[in-house]
Amino acid sequence: MKEDILTKIPDMDYTEEAPVIDANEFDKVIRSRRSVRVYTNDSVPQEVMETALEHATLAPNSSNLQPWRFVWIKSEEAKKKVVEACLNQAAARTASELVVILARTKAWxxxxxxxxxxxxxxxxxxxxxxxxxxxxxxxxxxxxxxxxxxxxxxxxxxxxxxKPVPRGPASYSDMRVWAHKSAALACENMMLSFRAQGFDTCPMEGFDEKRIKAVLGSKIMEGGSEVCMVLSVGKRADNGIYGPQIRMDKEDFISII
Ligand SMILES: Cc1cc2nc3c(=O)[nH]c(=O)nc-3n(C[C@H](O)[C@H](O)[C@H](O)COP(=O)(O)O)c2cc1C
Incomplete structure (x- = not known):
């Protein structure tokens, strides 16, 4: 095999121990994450927000080019406008906090x-x-x-x-997919982080992107930004989850060849 930048294993004096994880606790985080549409009036502590935002930035991402931005909507005025842009859906309207996740297609x-x-x-x-x-x-x-x-x-x-060759990205639409993949992984990191810290979320793509972009302003939107998702955050209300989690048979979605 011809050695190149991808195949060569570098000579490095670096190791990183993997800590022992409580797999049952992790399973609980995964299984208890639900999309919550109605929240209580409980506020989300600043440290919880900061931890989840940091966890978002730790998501794996393409070529470590971190094509994302996380915008915590703190101002009441901006929040009102973002809720409206999210079509006033209950998941946004009743949330204590909102985070807009941007995919940056041109910031690399x-x-x-x-x-x-x-x-x-x-x-x-x-x-x-x-x-x-x-x-x-x-x-x-x-x-x-x-x-x-x-x-x-x-x-x-x-x-x-x-020979095998990466077929893309080779167009601007490929670059959009490229940025959204990494940004979506960061969204999941955030959702699991909030859940692990005792809070709930709902990812949303039911929004008017043009209006959200107008609220965020051109400085935040630079770098060819697109809205990947809006994440609402809070404590689930008793009527906050609209029924048991529905998934089809595993066989429908898992293939082994
Ligand atoms: C990309 C994406 C967009 C979504 N958009 C919305 C939305 O606009 N409003 C909403 O109430 N839920 C939204 N959801 C939540 C899904 O409806 C939810 O994840 C799905 O029904 C499965 O339920 P679960 O998250 O509780 O497992 C979205 C989820 C994803 C991943």
Whole structure:
């Protein structure tokens, strides 16, 4: 096998112990996370919000380019507008807190520079630096009017006849999918974090994105931001969950080949 930046195992003197986790407690977190549509008037402590927001930033993400932003809507005026933009749905209206999760489709060049800075200071293996200097622009820069993406698509088609090759992202719509994947993983981190801290959430995509963007303003929305989800947070009310969790047979969704 020819060694390259992806296949070579770097020479590194670094280990990280995996702590022992109580699997039953984790199972409880997963199973008790439900989409809550009605919350009590209990407030969510600042530390709980901060922990969940930090947990969001710890989610795995593509090339560690962190294509997201988490906007905690604290101002009462902004909250009113976001609730309205969420179509006044009970899950938003009765929530103590709201967080808007953005997927940033065009912010990767600045994060890439930051990564290069961090890696340079930490004497990271040369492969990591060249990944950010060479491969990242090649993979994520689609060029003006998607021209680079289009040329990449043609090149990929021919290279792909001979060997496995990543087929994308090779267009702006691929970049949207790219950013939303990572942002959605961060949303899940946040939901599990709130649950583990004794609070509840509801992820929402039932909103008017244009209105939410107007509330957040152009500075927060820079970097080609799109609204991935709005997350409502609070303590579940007795009537907050609309019935037992419904899932189809596992066989419908799990395949083993
Ligand atoms: C991307 C996404 C968008 C959603 N949008 C809404 C929404 O706008 N309003 C709502 O009440 N629930 C929304 N939900 C919650 C789903 O309806 C809910 O997850 C599903 O019914 C399963 O229920 P459970 O979360 O309690 O397991 C959304 C969930 C996801 C993942």
């Amino acid at each position: 060049p600045s994060v890439k520079e930051k990564m290069i800075n961090v890696l340079t200071k930490s004497e990271a293996p040369r492969g990591a630096l060249s990944y950010y200097r060479k491969i990242v622009p090649l993979a994520y820069d689609q060029g003006f009017l998607n021209i680079k993406g289009f040329l990449k698509k043609i090149a990929i088609l021919f290279i792909g006849f001979k």
